[in-house]
Amino acid sequence: MKSRLKEIFPDFQEEGLIEEIAKHGIIKPFKKGEEFLRPGKFINSIPLVLEGIIKISKKDNFDNEVILYYLKKGETCAHNLHCCMVNEVSQINAEAETDVTLLFIPLEFLDKWSTEYVSWKRFVLKTFKNKFDQLLQVIDEIAFNNIDYRLINYLNEKQKIAKDNIIKTTHQDIAIDLNSSREVISRLLKKIEHQGKIKLGRGKIELINLM
């Protein structure tokens, strides 16, 4: 058991930590599709994934499910950790995506280990950081996909200010205003031009049929 833990969680350094996990952890297998965590349920332990994939999701007020993330071997759930530490009820669903083997750590050990074992504390922080990084990535993607619309809006605003249908500006200046790069703006503008909405010239953009 201990060697298996070391293999799956190479981050755990202290021998004592490994022993405590092996001693107090409760192994539970789940079949594919089983749901083992529901919103509103009190959480008295957190699962370390030994084998398989679990899906963490959140049901919104209507009826659709938003997948937050998947956990694989060697990981644990950031939401779960947080809920345990502040004694709140779960906001999320957890479901076995494949057959899984989980090792449940009773919540009373979390605070204790955090102060006793540096590598456990690092593991917890790393779990939070990973989820945070994922969020940042999503934000980036959303921002990127919105550049089309932001560019159109930008041109409209300029038109209002200019009273004229000819905007005098360079691609570079637009890129700076929209936190983008000049090449991206150039290519987007060209697409819009091909749609007949604008006409491009050096240092100016003539609005034909915007909106």
Added chain:
DNA sequence: ACATTAATTGTGT
């Protein structure tokens, strides 16, 4: 009118 140069825009990787 022509050449030179700088700024702007286009394109491939």
Added chain:
DNA sequence: ACACAATTAATGT
């Protein structure tokens, strides 16, 4: 994102 090519406007001779 970067590097380079191509185009255009501006300026000097």
